[in-house]
Amino acid sequence: MLEKAKENKGNEERKQAEITIGTCGHTGSGKTTLLYSLTGKLTLEHSEELKRGITIRLGYANAEFRKCPNCKEPEAYTTSKICKICGSKTELLRVVSFVDSPGHETLMATMLSGAALMDGALLLVAANEGIQPQTREHLMALQIIGVDQIVIVQNKLDVVSKEEALKNFQEIKEFVKGSIAENAPIVPVCALQGVNFDLLIQEIERCIKTPKRDEKKDPIMLIARSFDVNKPGKDPRELNGGVIGGAIKQGVLKVGDEIKILPGIKVEEHGKEFYKPLITEVVRIHTGIDFVEVAKPGGNIGIETKLDPFLTKGDRLSGNVVCLADKELPTFNELKLDFHQLERVVGTKKEMKVEPLKVNEVVVINAWTAKSIGTIKSIHDNKITISLKIPVCILKGERVAISRRIENRWRLIGYGIVL
Ligand code: ZN
Numbered sequence: 001m002l003e004k005a006k007e008n009k010g011n012e013e014r015k016q017a018e019i020t021i022g023t024c025g026h027t028g029s030g031k032t033t034l035l036y037s038l039t040g041k042l043t044l045e046h047s048e049e050l051k052r053g054i055t056i057r058l059g060y061a062n063a064e065f066r067k068c069p070n071c072k073e074p075e076a077y078t079t080s081k082i083c084k085i086c087g088s089k090t091e092l093l094r095v096v097s098f099v100d101s102p103g104h105e106t107l108m109a110t111m112l113s114g115a116a117l118m119d120g121a122l123l124l125v126a127a128n129e130g131i132q133p134q135t136r137e138h139l140m141a142l143q144i145i146g147v148d149q150i151v152i153v154q155n156k157l158d159v160v161s162k163e164e165a166l167k168n169f170q171e172i173k174e175f176v177k178g179s180i181a182e183n184a185p186i187v188p189v190c191a192l193q194g195v196n197f198d199l200l201i202q203e204i205e206r207c208i209k210t211p212k213r214d215e216k217k218d219p220i221m222l223i224a225r226s227f228d229v230n231k232p233g234k235d236p237r238e239l240n241g242g243v244i245g246g247a248i249k250q251g252v253l254k255v256g257d258e259i260k261i262l263p264g265i266k267v268e269e270h271g272k273e274f275y276k277p278l279i280t281e282v283v284r285i286h287t288g289i290d291f292v293e294v295a296k297p298g299g300n301i302g303i304e305t306k307l308d309p310f311l312t313k314g315d316r317l318s319g320n321v322v323c324l325a326d327k328e329l330p331t332f333n334e335l336k337l338d339f340h341q342l343e344r345v346v347g348t349k350k351e352m353k354v355e356p357l358k359v360n361e362v363v364v365i366n367a368w369t370a371k372s373i374g375t376i377k378s379i380h381d382n383k384i385t386i387s388l389k390i391p392v393c394i395l396k397g398e399r400v401a402i403s404r405r406i407e408n409r410w411r412l413i414g415y416g417i418v419l
Contacts, residue, residue, distance in 0.1 A: 253303070335365070
């Protein structure tokens with residue numbers, strides 16, 4: 001009886017990842033290959049249209065981290081249900097959800113929105129290419145958002161000599177000195193062949209802990225993606241409602257919950273334009289593994305709602321925040337921040353000092369998964385006020401990233417704490 005109960009609990013735990021880990025690093029560092037090698041089988045197991053549509057569009061993949069009870073470390077760590085060394089059944093440690101962050105240089109804002117959902121990160125460096133400007137940008141983005149559980153992955157060991165690998169290792173050590181990743185382990189791997197994945201899983205288990213989350217608080221979910229899962233020409237009576245994707249920060253969401261999406265969509269009433277929250281209902285919840293009745297904080301989820309799918313098409317609702325329909329969350333047209341300026345501009349080829357902010361200057365801000373353009377209205381010491389083009393929903397005390405246009409690109413120059 002006890003055995004049975006334990007087994008069922010195991011199945012429940014397997015239905016939603018308990019943690020989200022981001023993969024960062026420049027375009028050629030092998031992020032996609034690493035994710036495919038770690039998670040490939042699991043994500044493509046299910047083929048039902050809706051499930052597949054949600055999983056692919058969320059841009060994440062789940063992996064089961066497991067351990068053989070009879071083998072020694074690190075060889076005992078695996079993603080396989082049967083130990084490849086001794087043939088024993090392995091035990092589940094955690095289900096982990098991975099999100100890929102774009103390495104393309106114009107997509108820094110997307111990386112910052114993604115970072116809001118990360119509990120920890122893998123920072124990839126290709127041993128043959130070394131530290132790139134994008135590697136610096138991604139590390140700074142993690143630092144600014146406050147993602148401090150990091151494992152560094154030194155990839156593509158198969159294409160360099162032992163001397164080159166050691167030289168690259170020293171380069172990485174030097175690069176992280178004084179940063180948030182100073183004490184992060186550096187795990188050499190070959191993602192294509194899955195070499196050293198046992199050690200990688202061991203280090204992730206050791207260094208990236210599942211944060212303590214409060215499931216009793218009122219739920220808050222950050223929306224990173226939104227989409228329409230219906231194929232063109234589908235019978236309107238059989239249409240699925242709009243789907244929102246993202247992660248729950250706190251509390252739980254259940255099928256049947258009435259929810260509010262903030263700040264919502266732009267409407268015009270009596271000649272005035274403003275953002276109006278959307279109210280809808282949770283119809284189905286998918287975790288990238290299966291449908292569940294209750295979603296917890298942790299791994300990314302997709303929620304089918306009763307919204308017209310037109311409203312969720314093409315990420316229209318990304319950056320919005322979900323709470324229960326009868327609760328409130330602060331929405332800001334004007335943000336007051338305690339501003340922290342970086343010493344140097346992130347991502348430029350030449351080293352550049354950050355010039356102080358000016359009144360009337362235009363900046364881009366990232367607040368949770370939202371991005372908005374704003375104008376600096378006032379500056380008093382470190383306290384700044386920014387008037388926003390699109391309102392954002394965020395809690396006081398949270399971090400907001402601030403970028404300025406330099407050399408035709410938005411580049412990180414600092415962050416602010418919401419006052
Ligand atoms: Zn074994």
